[in-house]
Amino acid sequence: MSRVTAPAFAAFPTLLERRTTAVAITEWALALVPLAFFLAGLIVPK
Amino acid sequence: MADGCDRDARFDRRRTLGALGLLFVVVHIGIPFAGALAFRRFGDAALKGALATRTSDPWILDALGGLLARDGQYYLAIASEGYRSPKSWAFFPLYPLATRALGPLLGGAPRAGLAIALVASLACCAMLYRMAAAASGEAAAARAVALFLAFPTHFFFSAFYTEALFFAFVALAMTSSARHRWGLAALAGALAAATRSSGILLVPSLAIAAWRRGDWRTIDRRAAWLALVPVGTLAFFAAGYVATGHLDAPLAAQHAWARKTTFPLLTIAQAAQDLRLHPFDLQRDIDLAATLGAFAVAARALRRVDAAQSVYLLLALAMPLSSGLVHSMARYVAGVPAVYLVLAQDLSSRRRLFPVLAASLIAQLWLAIRFCEGVGIV
Numbered sequence: 001m002s003r004v005t006a007p008a009f010a011a012f013p014t015l016l017e018r019r020t021t022a023v024a025i026t027e028w029a030l031a032l033v034p035l036a037f038f039l040a041g042l043i044v045p046k
Numbered sequence: 047m048a049d050g051c052d053r054d055a056r057f058d059r060r061r062t063l064g065a066l067g068l069l070f071v072v073v074h075i076g077i078p079f080a081g082a083l084a085f086r087r088f089g090d091a092a093l094k095g096a097l098a099t100r101t102s103d104p105w106i107l108d109a110l111g112g113l114l115a116r117d118g119q120y121y122l123a124i125a126s127e128g129y130r131s132p133k134s135w136a137f138f139p140l141y142p143l144a145t146r147a148l149g150p151l152l153g154g155a156p157r158a159g160l161a162i163a164l165v166a167s168l169a170c171c172a173m174l175y176r177m178a179a180a181a182s183g184e185a186a187a188a189r190a191v192a193l194f195l196a197f198p199t200h201f202f203f204s205a206f207y208t209e210a211l212f213f214a215f216v217a218l219a220m221t222s223s224a225r226h227r228w229g230l231a232a233l234a235g236a237l238a239a240a241t242r243s244s245g246i247l248l249v250p251s252l253a254i255a256a257w258r259r260g261d262w263r264t265i266d267r268r269a270a271w272l273a274l275v276p277v278g279t280l281a282f283f284a285a286g287y288v289a290t291g292h293l294d295a296p297l298a299a300q301h302a303w304a305r306k307t308t309f310p311l312l313t314i315a316q317a318a319q320d321l322r323l324h325p326f327d328l329q330r331d332i333d334l335a336a337t338l339g340a341f342a343v344a345a346r347a348l349r350r351v352d353a354a355q356s357v358y359l360l361l362a363l364a365m366p367l368s369s370g371l372v373h374s375m376a377r378y379v380a381g382v383p384a385v386y387l388v389l390a391q392d393l394s395s396r397r398r399l400f401p402v403l404a405a406s407l408i409a410q411l412w413l414a415i416r417f418c419e420g421v422g423i424v
Contacts, residue, residue: 041318
């Protein structure tokens with residue numbers, strides 16, 4: 001087994017860390033809101 | 047993290063690197079070879095004619111010319127004649143300048159451009175491996191590089207495009223900042239900013255990451271080096287002013303390409319409206335799928351990859367979508383390291399990874415052949 005892991009790099013924090021309700025809502029919103037705009041575009045005539 | 051470490055226990059580095067090397071050869075030699083056959087047999091006559099006006103290199107005219115299709119024509123024109131048309135100011139200068147500088151050594155600008163793309167692609171693989179290994183272990187790093195090489199629009203990294211050089215600079219900026227080498231990160235960022243408009247996005251992404259590392263309270267003062275990144279962008283705008291008398295020549299060129307400022311989500315809705323009217327448009331359909339998929343990846347990135355990577359991914363999606371078109375989004379998504387870091391974490395079992403790799407490679411082969419015929423996506 002070999003590693004090139006640099007501990008400093010691995011220790012860097014992610015943008016959001018704690019798994020709170022607000023974070024979960026942000027994650028789902030980021031994935032679903034663009035999809036909602038896509039579906040709205042399909043439904044609403046040009 | 048635990049997943050990466052656990053898998054590292056049975057990680058055979060030599061065998062894995064050999065497999066990645068083989069994949070690199072398949073993607074960067076095999077697929078262009080298939081593209082060359084397609085170009086010879088079915089290549090667009092207008093593309094062949096345009097190439098003949100700029101080069102007499104038989105390797106380009108009879109084989110590899112397909113790799114210089116679409117935007118490659120603009121880069122080649124800039125390399126040989128400079129910025130002649132208003133539309134050409136949409137293309138940043140570092141890559142065409144590098145092909146021009148290395149052309150005499152490598153047998154002409156077209157060959158030099160393809161050689162730069164090949165070498166830069168190798169550097170991209172090495173830096174992506176290093177980034178992913180540091181965050182999630184070497185098994186995840188190998189998966190990230192495999193996904194990078196197999197990505198359906200990865201063939202642009204072999205083409206006369208800025209993709210490979212730009213990705214290499216972005217990856218170098220990120221790995222350097224992660225090691226607190228802010229001077230090198232700023233230099234790589236400035237070079238990225240002189241290669242593509244989106245290089246400027248490294249400023250907010252690395253700055254926010256530096257701030258986040260101080261838990262939103264302190265920021266490493268050496269991050270001030272990042273102020274050098276916009277020099278790459280400003281130099282291009284200054285050159286535009288000298289050549290045309292207009293400081294906004296690169297921005298004005300966006301109008302010539304039918305791009306106009308739009309709220310990013312509305313761009314998605316407008317593309318969906320077009321889809322309803324005309325369902326079968328390969329370029330638009332692939333770009334729309336890539337856009338929606340990339341937002342799902344961005345959502346997963348928030349808690350899974352370094353803050354710099356997440357912020358860069360979000361901005362790299364928002365910036366082109368702000369221009370009112372989803373055009374080329376599939377290519378832009380392929381140029382964001384976070385995409386592979388997230389996918390490598392999510393596709394940790396071979397049963398899920400291998401079918402994805404196989405399907406991606408087949409899609410890439412087909413798209414590359416279409417591109418080399420001069421009728422593919424851009």
